[in-house]
Amino acid sequence: MLSSSSKSDWPTDLFLTTDNNQFETWINKQGNFSREDILPTEVPRKSVIVGQSSFVDIDGDGHQDHLLPVCLDEACLNSVIYLAGQRNKEWVTLLSDFQQGETKWGLVPGAPGLPLALHLGDYNLDGFPDALVILRNSSSRAQRAFLLENVPCSGSSCPSVGRTFRVHWDQSDMGSIPQAALATFYDIYEDGILDMLVLSRAEGKADFIIHALKNNFEADAYFVKVIVLSGLCSSDCPQKVTPFGVNQPGPYVMYTTVDSNGNLKNASVSWADSV
Ligand SMILES: [Ca+2]
Ligand SMILES: [Ca+2]
Numbered sequence: 415m416l417s418s419s420s421k422s423d424w425p426t427d428l429f430l431t432t433d434n435n436q437f438e439t440w441i442n443k444q445g446n447f448s449r450e451d452i453l454p455t456e457v458p459r460k461s462v463i464v465g466q467s468s469f470v471d472i473d474g475d476g477h478q479d480h481l482l483p484v485c486l487d488e489a490c491l492n493s494v495i496y497l498a499g500q501r502n503k504e505w506v507t508l509l510s511d512f513q514q515g516e517t518k519w520g521l522v523p524g525a526p527g528l529p530l531a532l533h534l535g536d537y538n539l540d541g542f543p544d545a546l547v548i549l550r551n552s553s554s555r556a557q558r559a560f561l562l563e564n565v566p567c568s569g570s571s572c573p574s575v576g577r578t579f580r581v582h583w584d585q586s587d588m589g590s591i592p593q594a595a596l597a598t599f600y601d602i603y604e605d606g607i608l609d610m611l612v613l614s615r616a617e618g619k620a621d622f623i624i625h626a627l628k629n630n631f632e633a634d635a636y637f638v639k640v641i642v643l644s645g646l647c648s649s650d651c652p653q654k655v656t657p658f659g660v661n662q663p664g665p666y667v668m669y670t671t672v673d674s675n676g677n678l679k680n681a682s683v684s685w686a687d688s689v
């Protein structure tokens with residue numbers, strides 16, 4: 415897996431999850447990779463099922479953080495989303511409460527082609543990335559897509575980054591899609607507002623059903639659209655036309671803006687796992 419400039423020095427670094435569930439970070443020094451474990455090398459203690467790593471700036475300080483969804487048992491009855499910041503090599507719990515009233519939900523163990531993963535995007539343009547995740551009802555076994563909103567938090571039970579995820583339990587549009595299997599953000603009309611795609615599977619059918627949910631969010635906000643051209647071309651490029659939009663993992667964009675109160679606000683995004 416590729417991470418983007420985990421040291422914020424711009425060259426793309428390499429982050430690996432190895433067979434025995436360990437992590438290796440390889441820093442790109444002018445094209446040469448050297449191992450430098452600036453992130454935790456071990457999965458969180460008591461992890462039984464380890465999902466895919468994501469890199470995202472959860473607290474808006476401009477530096478990417480490492481997010482990891484984990485199950486503490488084979489059935490994922492107890493699930494946790496962990497975070498490791500770069501200045502702190504310890505795992506901290508970002509979200510472990512998946513209780514909706516009397517109902518307990520949990521992450522869904524990965525399957526071939528459907529890994530346990532968070533899909534990240536800033537659906538409400540507040541500069542803090544939110545997530546989409548599939549949860550399974552521990553009693554009925556029903557699966558639904560849920561939006562996890564990145565919200566500020568304070569108090570002793572809060573992670574040190576001062577942010578947490580709030581589960582939108584009552585989002586009726588996503589709740590009406592039975593047996594959801596995968597949910598991701600996608601800007602359908604390219605208007606800068608992220609919409610959502612949900613895949614579900616009908617009973618007894620192998621193929622997925624694709625549902626598109628338009629995000630009606632409106633606010634006095636701006637968005638920055640960045641297109642990264644890889645410029646990669648093999649030696650036999652026809653008419654010397656450089657390919658456009660080649661899928662290239664690793665690009666990293668960081669910028670600073672000023673909010674309406676005059677405060678500086680950092681933000682960054684990586685293309686390591688945006689699809
Ligand atoms: Ca951060
Ligand atoms: Ca947000």
Ligand SMILES: [Ca+2]
Pocket residue numbers: 600601602603604605606607608609
């Ligand atoms: Ca849109």
